[in-house]
Amino acid sequence: MTLEYDVVVLGAGPVGENVVDRVRAAGLSCAVVEAELLGGECSYWACMPSKALLRPAIARSEARKVPGLRGHAFGPLDAHEVFAHRDSVVGNWQDDGQVDWVRSTGADLYRGHGRLDGPRRVTVQAPEGDHYALTARHAVAVCTGSRAVLPELPGLTGARPWTSREATSSSQVPDRLVVVGGGVVAAEMATAWQALGSHVTVLVRGGGLLSRMEPFAGEHVAAALTERGGEVRTGVSVTAVVRDGSTGPVTVVLADGDHVEGDEVLFATGRKPRTEDIGLDTVGLEPGSWLDVDDSMRVAGSDWLYAVGDVNHRALLTHQGKYQARIAGAAIAARAKGDADPVPWGPYSATADHAAVPQVVFTDPEAASVGLTLSAARDAGRPARAVDLDLASVAGAGLFASGYRGHARLVVDPERETVLGATFVGPGIAELLHSATVAVAGEVPISRLWHAVPAYPTLSEAWLRLLEAYRDGAGTS
Template identity: 55%
Template sequence: MADVFDVVVVGGGPTGENAGARAAAAGLSVALVEHELLGGECSYWACIPSKALLRPAEALWLVKQVPGSREAIKGPLVASAVLEHRDALVNHYHDDSQAKWAERAKLTVVRGHGKLAGPRKVRVESKDGATRELEARRAVVLATGSRPRIPDIPGLREARPWDNREGTGARQVPRRLLVLGGGVVAVELAQAWRSLGSEVTLVVRGPSLLSRFEPFVGERVAQALRESGVTVLLDTEATSVQRPGGDGEVTVKLSTGAERRADALLVGMGRVAHTDALGLETVGLKPGEAVRVDDQLRAKGVEGGWLYACGDVNGRNLLTHMGKYQARLVGDVIAGKKASAWADSKATPQVIFTHPQVASVGLTEAQARDAGLPVRTVEYDLGKVTGTVLFGENLGGITKLVVDEKRRVVLGATFVGPEVGEMLHAATIAVAGEVSLDTLWHAVPSFPTMSEVWLRLLETYGL
């Protein structure tokens, strides 16, 4: 006989946890299925450990910009201390604290690999091979996330490259690290390991880094990486990889005809939905693809409206905070409330924790123009703001607003500069709330802070 719950959530990462907790808070019984660590990728192998690796270097960089402080610096980062701090922040890869939280949230944790076994049914196989059948009265929620995409480069898989897990969890600093990719994972980890003493080469297929953002973002980050000692190779591809036995020195042949040798090879070239072994075929969906959903996060093509998918697994927006946003909506919808997801396509905030930081929300200028919107943009040098000058010397930056001229609302905002991530939520509120420029004139920024750039942007834009 199956164990019956109102809701069965497959995947115990932050998205699954939020979906389950929201439904449980509405009085529903919830089973949360997870075969690894509760808390998922973000807590142990992505967001938290990568930022733990990046923050010490950022803090040191900032101190060096302040007269009187930089003179007190006696040496480089202590790599062993940074790695110990990372381990502490991921709770030494134990999820006991997460399990206690789940208990307080009234979630029944079921350990094992969960997969669909027909309508409203989930089969869970534990590590010892035992199986348990679960049945959902109301809904099954898929929140299994995504996994790294490993491209079909000859010899790459056999070389046993790092992905984000090894890239955030390595126990030793490699003497030479070669990174494939030009996205967020690639640039963040390239800078992190360079700051800990590794010789880093970044190989990027395209003409710029971070191509989904405003063009100046990639330019500024590439400049910062090069200044820190990272070798950045643009318009370059890896054509083959050699690593006999999958260990030791790795040799990468490049499209330029050159070769690069390294002690570790990191691949940061995108992610794909984790649906291969999820039992999608038992409900008429195709394994290996993202689960398409409507704005209530219900799976399309499944009769009865009982199957939901939120987070990376649906392919709408591969960011932890947006997965959690979708999860909260899923919990509300299952509980009978009216809810609809739209921020994940209109007002998505993202911070890249390099130094300088990058913070972005909403549409870029190119995206807005492609959508046929009446666009006007305005830029301002963050280094001319008094708050930035007080923050330290030589801390320039750039800010940009994308404005709908007809409605006079902000469609998108991008900031590059020191700790600009802490300024992003104001821009997110402006975009999500469609706050008019006329109203923003009355949102007075404190002096002397970097947030005064909002006033300068409005002054540049004009009345």
């Protein structure tokens, strides 16, 4: 059976859903194909379950620093209750609500494995054996996301390691958890499982945690993990993994001859695109590759194929993928209605991917950043000056928590006097990030930021102190 639509979307995670929403709002017919749960990685194995695990850990930690509460917040977390809440947040890994939403848009849903079959064609093999051939009049959008990468190490397959999926979905607390990696997944899951009762050892090949942020961010997070009884080892490489029997402990062998034992091992060592079996070879592209796109998310060299979200490797973040989906949907609709080449700005160009990507790491303490770090700005040849602030000096910090510890940095272009980037680390700082994102994305002059008055006494007073430091030349490098 061959069916024709204006747009066919491969993948019904948050990114694919947003493409569907935009093209349907523009009046285009649409089919969406999904082999797993509608809602994708973020809803069931990443953003949502991880934050459900982390929130109790962070709330308990903050309560321990509040007079009148701290004496009552030293008991263990109720792991059973935490897991039950996590399960509720992910809908017990059922996607009925997402299915209802897709159908409410008027899009047609096809469950099964979708593959490109030449230009503007997609075939679907349904689980029950049905076969569908879909044709797109205007566009096919590949929104298939990414999956965890496991390195090729002796013994690793037989050791049954955790990836991010197992780390966010397990309902058993291992006595000892070894975490291999130093990025966001490693830092967040080390925080969550340590709070649930695991003794956590983090093995980082590089020099520290969260290496894509300013160095102080990872230093604060590592220090907090260590103070709570964990161990963070940097500059180490794993050479083999051995599991003792089917349920015994895991031994992680290091290049220096040392080893670390745990009951489970989590490898948080990167992502790869889910493009290895979607028919890229039928349209002249390499299976398993990241897909290069322009700022409207259209694949290089094509006038009909779009790649949105993780698969284009621009910014592997759910909110950024959804932003790209809004751009792609608008561009597809404009071109379908006769705009040969929509203007390269406004709703048709994902400019934030280049200069204003925000990210929050929900560790304890939280770490958040947007735009360029100082080293990234200088590596790019940008004039850059850093302004630093000890967040403990802000009045709102002492009210937020006794013994508050945190740090903030603005990276400023001293020639244009605009903010190129911002990084914050400390309890409760995640909500500071959007103001920084507006400043970076809007290229708001420092002279105007003086008139954005922070409410007193809040953590956002950090903005005033950073501007004063910039004006006075204090705390800068």
